[in-house]
Amino acid sequence: MVYGRCDLSRKLRLTIELVPRSCWHGNIRNLCPKSVWDEIRKNTFDEYGHKCGICDKRGSLNCHEIWHYDERNYHQILIGFIALCGLCHNVKHLGFAFALARKKGTGIEPVIEHFLKINQCDEHSFEQHLAEAAEQWRRRSKHTWRLDLGEYAKLVTK
Numbered sequence: 001m002v003y004g005r006c007d008l009s010r011k012l013r014l015t016i017e018l019v020p021r022s023c024w025h026g027n028i029r030n031l032c033p034k035s036v037w038d039e040i041r042k043n044t045f046d047e048y049g050h051k052c053g054i055c056d057k058r059g060s061l062n063c064h065e066i067w068h069y070d071e072r073n074y075h076q077i078l079i080g081f082i083a084l085c086g087l088c089h090n091v092k093h094l095g096f097a098f099a100l101a102r103k104k105g106t107g108i109e110p111v112i113e114h115f116l117k118i119n120q121c122d123e124h125s126f127e128q129h130l131a132e133a134a135e136q137w138r139r140r141s142k143h144t145w146r147l148d149l150g151e152y153a154k155l156v157t158k
Helices: 035-046 087-092 094-104 107-121 122-139 151-154
Strands: 063-069 075-085 147-148
Touching: 035 063, 035 075, 063 087, 075 087, 075 151, 087 094, 087 107, 094 122, 107 122
Parallel strands: 075 147
Antiparallel strands: 063 075
């Protein structure tokens, strides 16, 4: 299914977010008690009306952390959360989704098709966006980033 080439200079509804290597596994979910994470998830799902914040799909949702990357000081700053369906979440973490698909021996095509559908674009546009995301990942992964939980730091117990 082809949706036509999209202008990547405009803001895509669904983007690939490749996390710099030094930030892998650095997230509030791993740092706070399960009960706190469960409350964050519940509040996020409530805020988004129990549907995906990008494609509006209902059903099983993931709570995705929204990060800002301070490229000058190499700080990864948690700025919020969004409810995502499985396909939108897999697009966000496409590198992880590729690795998982290889491990399971499954294809990644449904994830790519979802990207194309949501952004109303063709495979060339997807490949261009993926190349840009990969280049950004390579550039960011040359540095060690500091995890900054921002206003959510108070939720972490040592």
